[in-house]
Every structure is written in structure tokens, then in C-alpha cells.
Amino acid sequence: MKRLLWFLFVLTLVGSCLLGSTTIHPFNLxxxxxxxxxxxxxxxxxxxxxxxxxxxxxxxxxxxxxxxPLADSFTTGAASSAxxxxxxxxxxxxxxxxxxxxxxxxxLGGLLLVYRLARRDGFINPVSxxxxxxxxxxxxxxxxxxxxxxxEDSLSSIVFWLMGGFFVVDWGKLLVCxxxxxxAYLLFSRRAxxxxxxxxxxxxxxxxxxxVHRLRSFAFVIAxxxxxxxxxxxxxxxxxxxxxxxxxxSLFGSDMRHNLFYSSLLGALLLxxxxxxxxxxxxxxxxxxxxxVTALLGxxxxxxxxxxxxxxxxxx
Amino acid sequence: MAELSVDKLRFRRGHFTLELDxxxxxxxxxxxxxxxxxxxxxxxxxxxxxxxxxxxxQVRYGNAPLQKxxxxxxxxxxxxxxxxxxxxxxxxxxxxxxxxxFPHRQGNAFSAEDRQLSAEMLARFDLEDLxxxxxxxxxxxxxxxxxLARVLNQQAPxxxxxxxxxxxxxxxxLEIFSLLRDRPExxxxxxxxxxxxxxxxxxxxxxxxxxxxxDVHRAQLTPALLTETYNVQVATGxxxxxxxx
Numbered sequence: 001m002k003r004l005l006w007f008l009f010v011l012t013l014v015g016s017c018l019l020g021s022t023t024i025h026p027f028n029l030x031x032x033x034x035x036x037x038x039x040x041x042x043x044x045x046x047x048x049x050x051x052x053x054x055x056x057x058x059x060x061x062x063x064x065x066x067x068x069p070l071a072d073s074f075t076t077g078a079a080s081s082a083x084x085x086x087x088x089x090x091x092x093x094x095x096x097x098x099x100x101x102x103x104x105x106x107x108l109g110g111l112l113l114v115y116r117l118a119r120r121d122g123f124i125n126p127v128s129x130x131x132x133x134x135x136x137x138x139x140x141x142x143x144x145x146x147x148x149x150x151x152e153d154s155l156s157s158i159v160f161w162l163m164g165g166f167f168v169v170d171w172g173k174l175l176v177c178x179x180x181x182x183x184a185y186l187l188f189s190r191r192a193x194x195x196x197x198x199x200x201x202x203x204x205x206x207x208x209x210x211x212v213h214r215l216r217s218f219a220f221v222i223a224x225x226x227x228x229x230x231x232x233x234x235x236x237x238x239x240x241x242x243x244x245x246x247x248x249x250s251l252f253g254s255d256m257r258h259n260l261f262y263s264s265l266l267g268a269l270l271l272x273x274x275x276x277x278x279x280x281x282x283x284x285x286x287x288x289x290x291x292x293v294t295a296l297l298g299x300x301x302x303x304x305x306x307x308x309x310x311x312x313x314x315x316x
Numbered sequence: 317m318a319e320l321s322v323d324k325l326r327f328r329r330g331h332f333t334l335e336l337d338x339x340x341x342x343x344x345x346x347x348x349x350x351x352x353x354x355x356x357x358x359x360x361x362x363x364x365x366x367x368x369x370x371x372x373x374q375v376r377y378g379n380a381p382l383q384k385x386x387x388x389x390x391x392x393x394x395x396x397x398x399x400x401x402x403x404x405x406x407x408x409x410x411x412x413x414x415x416x417x418f419p420h421r422q423g424n425a426f427s428a429e430d431r432q433l434s435a436e437m438l439a440r441f442d443l444e445d446l447x448x449x450x451x452x453x454x455x456x457x458x459x460x461x462x463x464l465a466r467v468l469n470q471q472a473p474x475x476x477x478x479x480x481x482x483x484x485x486x487x488x489x490l491e492i493f494s495l496l497r498d499r500p501e502x503x504x505x506x507x508x509x510x511x512x513x514x515x516x517x518x519x520x521x522x523x524x525x526x527x528x529x530x531d532v533h534r535a536q537l538t539p540a541l542l543t544e545t546y547n548v549q550v551a552t553g554x555x556x557x558x559x560x561x
Contacts, residue, residue: 067404193424197415199405203367203398204463208470209391209419254405257424 056267059241072241077136081110239298318378351523357506406450416469
């Protein structure tokens with residue numbers, strides 16, 4: 001299974017590098033094709049893989065720490081409130097390197113608000129959490145709409161960016177994202193055992209020696225950092241973080257020591273595949289924003305989860 | 317093993333207040349807490365386990381005040397079975413019992429010894445056949461037994477068990493209570509079944525509306541005291557089913 005997954009991943013990476021508006025023939029490279037491959041295609045493919053891994057990892061952590069199978073950056077309101085911060089930062093002309101920082105702050109603010117509303121007496125109510133997340137999404141999109149209306153000059157760039165995609169990629173951005181992902185992954189995997197215990201109710205976890213509040217806050221900050229960096233580079237790409245941890249769990253079990261890794265790998269796989277699809281689905285070189293593809297995939301998966309596991313959610 | 321002592325403990329939440337002036341529990345004692353719903357049994361347990369901050373007073377383990385003991389050290393002093401405990405996502409029964417070894421882990425992994433102890437614990441609770449089943453597919457009583465195995469697997473000298481027999485059939489309740497009676501650990505447990513408690517515990521704390529009505533040994537647990545605690549008529553020696561294991 002592990003080997004098959006790696007094989008699929010490499011296959012997707014290679015396929016993604018070769019397919020697109022210009023098909024590249026690896027054994028017969030022309031100069032133009034080489035430029036396209038190394039200057040445009042390769043960084044973009046790697047970028048989508050890293051962003052996918054970031055979203056998968058954050059989803060895995062969100063679902064466990066919030067004890068909700070429907071949690072990811074999108075449903076918790078973290079992504080939309082991070083996007084809100086990023087849009088405001090762009091509209092107000094804050095220097096580009098500071099945009100992820102603003103996104104992180106508003107993203108954390110949104111997530112904490114949702115968490116506060118959903119938690120009572122040591123239990124997180126899954127239904128309240130989703131409802132609060134929806135409210136957060138509505139409020140954030142209202143403010144974003146307002147900015148689109150008010151800051152007319154940046155309208156088109158905001159709209160384009162919000163749909164999510166990998167249009168402008170360079171090696172520098174790629175390295176920043178890779179570094180953020182690597183640090184977050186290391187921090188989480190060193191605490192994988194503690195994270196597992198968060199699957200228990202709060203009091204059990206606490207009396208087993210886990211400082212639940214500290215660990216949760218830590219997980220929120222790091223997971224939201226992943227989301228904020230991803231969102232401020234590519235816009236909102238929904239549902240990758242929702243789907244992927246479930247697949248990883250059903251293939252390799254719930255233990256976070258495996259789930260962190262396979263959620264990242266599957267996230268990278270899924271987003272690279274989705275981006276390739278977005279690039280080739282319209283003939284003649286036009287591209288779809290990848291957010292549309294993932295939202296369609298994720299939306300169907302969300303409905304499937306609601307249909308099959310409804311019982312447990314409503315009593316949970 | 318450290319002695320548990322409580323001094324002028326106070327807790328307030330809304331209209332509810334809990335007051336406990338003095339309590340000492342020696343190592344190895346088996347203490348049942350009796351009282352009607354909402355009298356503060358669970359709150360007392362949570363205060364003793366440091367899960368709620370008291371409004372006043374102190375809980376001490378040996379000579380150390382509870383708030384001075386770091387979280388990870390507490391896990392070696394006492395373990396808790398909450399009234400409601402759940403596990404999200406399909407962790408296996410074995411994994412859940414293995415969680416109990418967390419305070420004893422070395423680094424970021426469980427040792428072979430931890431696995432060995434967990435397997436033995438499963439056997440003791442008659443759960444071997446369920447080891448690979450996902451915890452959240454079990455019945456209520458089975459979940460309760462798995463959680464008890466998890467708590468005992470922590471090897472803490474003091475166990476707080478909030479209604480350990482909730483949801484258990486009579487055979488498993490008897491088995492577990494006799495198992496607990498023979499263990500060396502100190503046990504403090506709110507119990508609703510007074511007859512079972514009377515058979516298996518030595519000492520009784522009677523709570524009423526957040527106050528300690530009485531702190532008595534088995535011989536002194538009289539119908540009059542129970543009448544006062546629960547506001548019901550109590551008779552002894554009447555015809556009833558008697559269960560033996």
C-alpha cells in the first residue's frame with residue numbers, strides 16, 4: 001500500500017510536469033520545452049504539492065484537536081478569516097511579505113472565536129462548531145465583498161486570487177512554503193503521541209499528563225500558520241484538508257504518527273492531480289482556478305460523510 | 317504512595333457551592349461517594365484531580381499542594397475514569413488501552429513492555445477478542461470496561477472512578493468491583509448502586525447539596541443516614557435478589 005501510494009505520487013508529479021497547454025516530450029526536449037519545464041511547469045508542480053501537503057497536514061491536526069471529522073481550514077472558518085486578512089492587507093497596500101502575517105493573525109482570531117463558541121465544560125460540540133464556522137465564513141465573505149466594492153482598483157486581482165490557483169509561482173515562494181511545511185511537520189511529528197491522546201475526552205487526556213490547553217493552542221497556531229501561508233499565496237483552496245485525513249485514516253489507521261505523514265503525502269498527491277486537471281480540462285490553453293476543482297471534489301465528499309456518518313455526528 | 321488530604325476546600329458555580337472542611341484518605345483505602353444527582357460527587361472528583369480550580373482551600377498529595385505538581389507528575393499520582401468518556405476516530409481497543417501507558421513512555425513511542433502490559437490488562441478485563449476492533453463500535457458496557465483497563469494501565473497509586481459500573485451488566489459489575497477491591501490502589505468512586513457499594517467499599521462519604529453529611533465506615537452506614545442523604549425510606553433485610561459471583 002505504501003509503495004503503491006509513493007508510486008502514484010511520483011507518477012502524478014511526472015505526469016503533471018509533462019501535461020498542460022504545451023505537452024512536453026521528455027526524450028526529445030526542444031529549447032522552448034526545456035524553458036517551460038524548468039521555468040514554469042516544475043516550480044508550479046512542486047508548489048502545488050507543497051501547498052497540498054500543508055493543507056492535508058493542517059486538516060489532520062484540525063480534525064483531531066477539534067474532535068470533529070468535518071473540521072478543516074475551510075469549515076472552521078480559519079481559511080476564510082485568513083483570506084479576509086490577506087484581502088485587507090492587499091487592498092490597503094501592506095508590503096507583500098507581511099501579507100501572510102496579517103492572514104495568520106486574522107485566521108487565528110477567526111478560529112479561536114469558533115472554538116470558544118463550540119466548547120463548553122470541556123466538550124467541543126461538533127454541531128455548534130460547524131455552525132460557528134459557517135457564521136465565520138459568512139462574515140468574512142461579507143467583509144471581502146465590501147473590500148471588493150470599496151477598493152475598486154484591486155477588484156480583479158482580489159477576485160482572481162480568491163478562487164485559488166497557482167498562477168504566479170517562483171522558486172523563492174516555493175522555498176518559503178517548503179520551509180514552513182517542514183518546520184510544522186517536524187513540530188507535529190515530535191508530538192504525535194500527545195496529539196493521539198486528544199482523541200480522548202478532555203478530562204481523560206488531562207489526567208494522563210497532557211496539558212490539553214497548551215497542546216491545543218500550540219496545534220491551532222501551527223496549523224493556522226500553515227493555512228495562512230497557503231492562503232496568502234494561493235487563495236482559498238477548500239476541502240483538501242477535509243478529504244485527505246479521512247482517506248489516510250481508513251488506509252493506515254488513526255494513529256497520528258502515521259496520519260500526519262500520509263495526510264501530507266495524500267494532500268500533495270490530490271492537489272497536484274487537481275491542478276493538472278484544472279490545466280488540461282479546457283482545451284486550447286485556458287486554465288480553471290484549482291479551487292473550483294477541489295471544491296467540487298470536496299463538496300461531494302462532504303455530502304458523502306454527512307450521509308454515511310450522520311448518526312455519530314448528531315449524537316457526538 | 318502519598319496520602320490525600322483536603323483542607324477547607326470551597327467551590328462555587330452559579331447557585332451551587334461545595335464545601336469540604338477536612339478529608340484525609342490513606343493509601344489503599346476504598347472510598348465510595350454516595351449522594352443524590354447533582355449533590356457534587358463529580359465536582360468533588362474534578363477538584364481532587366485538579367480539573368477544576370477551587371474557589372478556596374487546598375488539595376494536597378503527601379506534602380505537595382496540587383497546584384504545585386506539574387501535569388505530567390500528576391499522571392503518576394492518580395488516574396481518572398470520567399463519567400462520560402469518548403474517543404473520536406476509529407482507534408482500536410488495544411490502542412486506547414495503550415494510551416494508559418502515556419505517563420511511562422520513553423520518547424515518542426511506546427516500548428515493548430508497554431504493549432505487553434496493555435495486552436495483559438485486556439486479558440484481565442475479558443477483552444482480548446475485541447483488541448483489534450475500533451473502540452467506537454463497541455457497546456456502552458464494553459467501552460466502559462476498555463476505559464477501566466486504560467485507567468488501570470496507567471499504574472497510578474490512586475484511582476478516581478466516576479461511577480465505574482455505569483452501563484455494566486450485573487456479572488461484569490460484580491467482577492470489576494471484586495477486582496477493584498483486591499487491588500492495592502486507593503480508590504475514590506461515586507457509586508449509585510448502594511448495595512454494591514456497601515459490599516465492596518470500606519468507607520463512605522455521604523454528600524448532600526455540596527456538603528459532607530457523614531464520613532463513615534461500613535459498619536456505621538445506617539438506614540437513618542441513607543434516609544437523610546437520599547430523602548427516601550430505607551429498610552433492611554427485605555426480600556430482594558441477591559447476586560453472587
